[in-house]
Amino acid sequence: MSKAENSAYKYQVGGSLQIDAPSYVQRQADKDFYDALKAGEFCYVFNSRQMGKSSLRVQTMRKLQAEDIICGVIDITAIGSQDITQSEWYLGVLRRLARSFIPKFKVLNWWSDRTGLSPLQCLSEFIESVLLVEVSQNIVIFVDEIDSILKLNFKDDFLALIRVCYNKRADNPAYQRLTFALLGVTTPYDLIQDKHRTPFNIGRAIELNGFQLSEAQPLAEGLVGKFVNPQIVLQEILAWSGGQPFLTQKLCQLAMATPTPSLRDATRTANASSGIIPPGGEAEYIEKLVRSQIIDNWESQDEPEHLRTIRDRLFCRCADGNSILRNEQRIKKLLELYQQILQIGQITANNSPEQMELRLSGLVVKQQSLLKVYNRIYAAVFNQNWLDKALLGLQSVEISPLSSKRRFQTVLILAVVVTALVMGVRHLGLLQVAELRAFDQLLRLRPNEQPDTRLLVVAIAEDDFKLPEQQQRKGSLSDRALALLVQQLEKFQPRAIGLDIYRDFPVDSKEASLATWMRRNDRFIAICKVSEPQINEPGVLPPPEIPLKRQGFSDFVKDSDGILRRHLIAMKPDDSSPCTTSYALSAQLAFRYLETEGISAKYTKNQELQIGKVVFKRLRSHMGGYQQLDDWGYQVLLNYRSFNSPLKAIEQITLKDVLKGAIAPDKVKNRIVLIGITNQSAGDYFPTPYTTKQKQEIPGVIVHAQMVSQILSAVLDGRILLWVWPVWSEVLWIFYWSIFGGIVAWRIRNLLLLGLVGITVIMLISTLSFVMLLKGIWIPLIPAVVTLAVTGTSVVVIRNLHKKR
Numbered sequence: 073m074s075k076a077e078n079s080a081y082k083y084q085v086g087g088s089l090q091i092d093a094p095s096y097v098q099r100q101a102d103k104d105f106y107d108a109l110k111a112g113e114f115c116y117v118f119n120s121r122q123m124g125k126s127s128l129r130v131q132t133m134r135k136l137q138a139e140d141i142i143c144g145v146i147d148i149t150a151i152g153s154q155d156i157t158q159s160e161w162y163l164g165v166l167r168r169l170a171r172s173f174i175p176k177f178k179v180l181n182w183w184s185d186r187t188g189l190s191p192l193q194c195l196s197e198f199i200e201s202v203l204l205v206e207v208s209q210n211i212v213i214f215v216d217e218i219d220s221i222l223k224l225n226f227k228d229d230f231l232a233l234i235r236v237c238y239n240k241r242a243d244n245p246a247y248q249r250l251t252f253a254l255l256g257v258t259t260p261y262d263l264i265q266d267k268h269r270t271p272f273n274i275g276r277a278i279e280l281n282g283f284q285l286s287e288a289q290p291l292a293e294g295l296v297g298k299f300v301n302p303q304i305v306l307q308e309i310l311a312w313s314g315g316q317p318f319l320t321q322k323l324c325q326l327a328m329a330t331p332t333p334s335l336r337d338a339t340r341t342a343n344a345s346s347g348i349i350p351p352g353g354e355a356e357y358i359e360k361l362v363r364s365q366i367i368d369n370w371e372s373q374d375e376p377e378h379l380r381t382i383r384d385r386l387f388c389r390c391a392d393g394n395s396i397l398r399n400e401q402r403i404k405k406l407l408e409l410y411q412q413i414l415q416i417g418q419i420t421a422n423n424s425p426e427q428m429e430l431r432l433s434g435l436v437v438k439q440q441s442l443l444k445v446y447n448r449i450y451a452a453v454f455n456q457n458w459l460d461k462a463l464l465g466l467q468s469v470e471i472s473p474l475s476s477k478r479r480f481q482t483v484l485i486l487a488v489v490v491t492a493l494v495m496g497v498r499h500l501g502l503l504q505v506a507e508l509r510a511f512d513q514l515l516r517l518r519p520n521e522q523p524d525t526r527l528l529v530v531a532i533a534e535d536d537f538k539l540p541e542q543q544q545r546k547g548s549l550s551d552r553a554l555a556l557l558v559q560q561l562e563k564f565q566p567r568a569i570g571l572d573i574y575r576d577f578p579v580d581s582k583e584a585s586l587a588t589w590m591r592r593n594d595r596f597i598a599i600c601k602v603s604e605p606q607i608n609e610p611g612v613l614p615p616p617e618i619p620l621k622r623q624g625f626s627d628f629v630k631d632s633d634g635i636l637r638r639h640l641i642a643m644k645p646d647d648s649s650p651c652t653t654s655y656a657l658s659a660q661l662a663f664r665y666l667e668t669e670g671i672s673a674k675y676t677k678n679q680e681l682q683i684g685k686v687v688f689k690r691l692r693s694h695m696g697g698y699q700q701l702d703d704w705g706y707q708v709l710l711n712y713r714s715f716n717s718p719l720k721a722i723e724q725i726t727l728k729d730v731l732k733g734a735i736a737p738d739k740v741k742n743r744i745v746l747i748g749i750t751n752q753s754a755g756d757y758f759p760t761p762y763t764t765k766q767k768q769e770i771p772g773v774i775v776h777a778q779m780v781s782q783i784l785s786a787v788l789d790g791r792i793l794l795w796v797w798p799v800w801s802e803v804l805w806i807f808y809w810s811i812f813g814g815i816v817a818w819r820i821r822n823l824l825l826l827g828l829v830g831i832t833v834i835m836l837i838s839t840l841s842f843v844m845l846l847k848g849i850w851i852p853l854i855p856a857v858v859t860l861a862v863t864g865t866s867v868v869v870i871r872n873l874h875k876k877r
Contacts, residue, residue: 081094081095081293081294082094082095082294082325083095083291083294083321083322083324083325083328084321085318085321085322085325085376086122086318086376086378087126088126088127088129088130089124089127089130089131090130091130091131091134093127094290094293094294095290095291095294095321095324096127096131096290097124097283097287097288097290097291097317098131098287098290099124099128099280099281099283099284099287100279100281100287101117101128101278101279101280101281102128102131102132104278104279105117105128105132105253105278106132106135106136108276108278109132109136109141109212109251109253110136110139110141112210112248112249112251113251113275113276114234114238114251114252114253114274114275114276115251115252115253115254115275115276115277115278116218116253116254116255116260116275116276116277116278117129117253117254117255117256117277117278117280118254118255118256118257118258118259118260118277119257119280119432120257120431120432120433120434121257121381121434122316122317122318122378122381122434123280123282123316123317123318123434124280124317125216125255125256125280126216126255127317128255128280129145129214129216129253129255132253133145133212133214136212140209140210141209141210141211141212142173142207142209142210142211142212143172143211143212143213143214144168144169144171144172144173144211144212144213144214145168145172145213145214145216146165146168146169146213146214146215146216147168147216147217148215148216148217148218148219148220148221148256149216149217149220150164150168151164151165151168152164153220153221153222153223153224154223158191158226159191161191161224161226162191162192162194162195162230163179163183163191165195165230166179166183166194166195166198167179169198169199169203169213170198173203173206173207173211174202174203174206174207177202177206182198182202192226192229192230192233195233196233196236199237199250200240200244200246200247203250204246204247204249204250205246209249210249210250210251211249211250211251212251212252212253213250213251213252213253214252214253214255215252215253215254215255216255216256217255217256218254218255218256218258218263219256219257219258219262219263220256221263222258222262222263227263231263234252234254235274237250237252238274252275254275257432258432259428259432261428281315282313282314282315282316282317282320282437282446283310283313283315283316283317283320284315285306285307285310288306288310288315288320291306291309291320291321291324292305292306294324294328295324295327295328298327298328299327299354300351301351301354304351304354305327305354305357305358306324308354308355308358308359309323309324309327309358311358311448312358312359312362312447312448312449313447313449314437314446314447314448314449314450315447316434316446316447318378319366319378319447319449322366322378323358323361323362323366326361326365326366327357327358327361330361330365362448362449363452366379366449366453367449367452367453370453379450379453381434382433382434382435382450382454383454385432385433385434386403386406386407386410386430386433386435387403387462401823401824404463405426406426406429406430407459407462407463408463409426409427409430410430410435410436410454410459411456411459411463413430413436413443413444413445414445414451414454414455414456414459415456417444418442418443418444419442419443420441420442420443421438421441421442421443427443430443431443434446435450435454479818480815482814482818482867482870483811483814483815483818483863483867484811484814486810486814486863486866486867486870487807487810487811487814487859487863488807490810490859490862490863490866491803491806491807491810491859493862494806494810494855494858494859494862495803495806495855498699498852498855499694499699500699500700501699501700503697503699503854503855503858504632504697504698504699504700505632505633506854507696507697507852507853507854507855508631508633508635508637508697510841510853510854511637511697511761511845511850511853512635512637512761512762514838514841514842514845514853515712515714515761515762515845516761516762516764517842518714518845518846520714520715520716521713521714521715521721522715523713523715523720523721523722523723524713524721524722524777524781524784524785525723525743526665526742526743526744526781526784527722527723527743527744527745527746527777527780527781528566528722528723528724528725528739528740528743528744528745528746529722529723529724529725529745529746529747529748529750529773529774529777530557530561530724530725530726530727530730530745530746530747530748531724531725531726531727531748531749531750531771531773532548532549532573532726532727532747532748532749532750532751533726533727533750533751534751534753535726535728536726536727536728537751539553539727539728539731541553541556541731544580546577547573547574547575548573548749548754549573549727549747551579551580551582551583551586552583553727553731554571554586554747555583555585555586555589556731557727557730557731557747558586558589558596560730560731560733560735561730561740561745563737564735564737564739564740564741565740565741565742566595566740566741566742566743566744566745567595567664567665567668567742567743567744568595568596568597568661568664568665568744568745569593569595569596569597569744569745569746569747570597570598570599570624570657570660570661570744570745570746570747570776570780571596571597571598571599571615571747571748572599572626572657572746572747572748572749572772572773572776573599573747573748573749574599574600574601574612574626575598575614575615576600576612576613576614576615576650577615577616578615578616578617579615579617587617590615590617590618591617591618591619594622594664595664596618596622597618597622597623597624597657597660597661597664598614598615598618598622598623598624599612599614599623599624599625599626599657600612600613600614600623600624600625600626600650600651600653601625601626601627601650601651602625602627602643602645602646602649602651603645603646603648603649603650603651605646610650611649611650611651612626612650612651613650613651614650614651614653620652620653622660623651623653623660624653624655624656624657624658624659624660624661625643625645625651625653625655625656625657626656626657626772626776627640627643627656628640628758628772628775629702629705629707630758634759635759635760635761635763636710636758636759636760636775637709637710637760637761638691638707638708638709638710639656639658639707639708639709639710639779639782640656640705640706640707641655641656641658641659641681641688641705641706641707641708641783642654642655642656642659642681642705642706643704643705643706644705656776656779657776658776658779658780658782658783659779659783661744661746661776661780662683662744662780662783662784662787663683665744665780665784666683666684666784666787666788669788671683671684671787672684681706683783683786683787684787685787686786686787686793688706688708688783688786688793689708689793689795690706690707690708691703691707691708691709694799695796696796696797696802696850696852697796697850697852697854708793708794709793709794709795709850710778710779710782710794711782711791711792711793711794711848712760712761712762712778713778713781713782713785714762717762717767717770718760718762718770718774718778719770719774721778721781722774722777722778722781723739724750725739744780746773746776746777746780747773748771748772748773748774748776749771749772749773750771750773750774752771756771756772756773757769757770757771757772758770758771758772758775760775792847792848793848794845794848794849794850795848795849795850796849796850796851797849797851797852802851802852802855805851805852805856806852806855806856806859807859809833809837809856809857809859809860810859810860810862810863811863812833812860813830813833813859813860813861813862813863813864813867814863814864814866814867816829816830816833816864817863817864817865817867817868817871818867818871823868826864826868830860830861830864833860834857834860837853837856837857837860838853841853841856
């Protein structure tokens with residue numbers, strides 16, 4: 073190729089190379105990436121910046137499209153990750169998919185029709201119901217700049233969706249046509265820590281290495297016409313760049329654009345005058361080029377930016393993928409690790425976080441299980457002299473330390489501001505979910521209590537539906553079975569019987585004696601359900617035979633997460649409701665039990681329910697952790713009794729055993745007996761604070777029994793009722809920990825030690841909260857921890873700013 077013919081040849085420094093760019097270098101990664109995606113494998117290409125990831129993606133897409141494989145790109149940077157809602161972000165992803173694969177698809181209309189679905193569910197449905205239906209060919213979705221999602225708090229869900237697409241291949245053959253490829257400057261661990269959700273144990277890592285001489289031959293074509301031996305020139309360029317794509321392209325471009333130097337001997341002079349580097353002068357020429365155009369005064373002539381990008385990543389003080397603040401100590405570790413490599417030449421690679429961070433900066437590279445400086449240029453720029461200055465700049469120097477008085481004033485002002493902010497955020501209900509979860513955890517840590525011997529539950533289980541006495545049942549309990557059951561129970565003189573089964577129909581005429589018994593027995597209480605028009609809940613009528621005074625509503629109040637933490641004792645139903653009783657089943661049963669003890673219920677002047685000497689303080693919104701509460705009716709906190717679980721705190725016997733007479737008299741005598749369904753298929757199960765993955769929900773009849781037990785235990789045994797501090801006490805408690813966090817942060821300069829002390833203090837706050845809960849008081853745990861952390865962090869920031877000044 074002559075010099076004239078070569079004038080159109082251009083090297084590209086930075087950015088993605090065009091599809092037909094002559095300077096594109098085919099590497100092993102090109103073949104691996106193409107072969108894997110064509111075979112339907114999920115792939116990821118993670119490496120430092122300016123290693124040619126985007127160019128690899130462009131070239132691979134062209135090859136796949138030539139094979140009739142449809143490709144699309146989601147560039148995360150184009151969607152954004154700052155100040156964007158989850159809905160906006162997923163809509164942006166969906167629009168780019170539609171634009172790539174189904175250009176005429178009406179995205180906004182389709183999205184607006186699915187307001188009942190979460191954004192993640194919408195994207196999942198689009199992939200399955202639209203993309204895989206409308207596009208019949210194989211599909212590859214490239215997700216570029218994937219590291220941009222590190223700051224999104226929902227990134228794990230998005231990555232988990234990619235894994236779900238892979239898992240669905242087993243059940244839905246259409247998913248076998250869909251493949252994902254992720255590209256970015258990150259590591260699998262940084263992207264997602266949940267080992268059960270990560271897509272990276274089902275994906276293939278594509279190793280993207282620097283240019284080898286045998287691969288980089290297209291670059292030599294651009295050197296023809298200026299150099300007698302372009303192969304040797306290219307070899308010298310690679311000797312300096314180490315095959316790093318950006319630097320290699322830049323050096324080739326500089327070699328072509330820089331005038332050749334004049335050399336001493338006549339032969340060289342003659343050749344130089346014609347603009348050609350003579351044989352033997354290539355190494356000297358390239359070295360002078362590298363030193364004059366790249367290494368010397370590198371910060372000012374680093375255009376396009378490359379070396380400064382490496383430097384800035386080393387000194388980044390932002391949050392990484394694990395939300396760990398990149399502080400001076402962490403930066404120092406990186407620099408000391410790099411110093412070790414620089415001085416020794418190489419160290420054994422072990423994939424530690426520090427090593428991975430250095431590799432992602434591009435400064436070092438892993439070769440044959442060894443970590444070494446990537447190339448001679450980096451070693452010359454980031455040399456020992458530069459390293460000494462960098463480490464010296466990290467040394468903390470105390471300049472004009474604030475006086476003790478000024479420090480305390482600063483901490484005091486910060487504590488007041490932070491406490492006010494946290495209390496405001498708490499008042500808006502933004503901490504309620506966290507506070508309730510912490511409350512649940514503390515409840516689960518309490519010691520076991522023995523079962524309440526005043527209660528017995530007759531459980532109707534799956535096998536009880538098959539009993540001969542149950543042949544004519546309309547619902548869960550036939551008239552015949554109920555008649556025989558109450559006959560058996562009445563023999564042993566229970567104080568009260570509660571029926572936690574809906575019976576909005578009369579007793580069959582064949583069981584006239586049962587109907588008579590139900591009308592006359594003052595100890596028998598049955599349930600009904602209050603209507604809730606706002607959720608189209610019509611309610612349920614009580615049994616026709618039961619008068620109003622022996623009816624109890626079955627309604628529970630759930631928190632926003634569906635968990636039962638409150639006990640609804642009384643309410644005033646609407647006149648149109650089929651259920652008009654004012655008290656819950658639990659209250660009606662407890663009242664009858666206590667009447668025999670000469671104890672009655674009344675309301676105080678403050679309209680608080682008092683039973684005997686115990687006042688059941690009504691729970692209102694903006695009390696304790698409940699800052700946004702539907703406080704209708706008369707509610708109190710429900711203090712569950714637990715014996716390994718709330719289910720085991722109430723003694724149970726099956727319907728079958730009672731009908732067979734296999735029940736001891738002392739199990740019934742003077743007890744409250746509740747009759748209810750414990751079969752899980754009936755759907756009458758509820759989550760409690762004790763419900764975890766290992767411990768499941770409990771049936772409604774047990775919940776009613778827990779509520780009865782709470783009333784009886786408080787009145788007769790002096791068992792604690794859960795309550796909260798007054799607002800002023802909570803403010804002082806939170807304010808104290810805010811000041812404490814500020815003082816500790818100002819006195820302890822070592823951030824690692826400060827972190828350890830912070831963890832210890834948080835454990836102390838948790839312990840004190842647990843002790844107080846054992847005494848019946850639910851104190852603010854989460855707000856105290858938040859103010860401690862925020863004030864302490866603010867003090868560290870202010871202290872560092874003062875040091876810089």
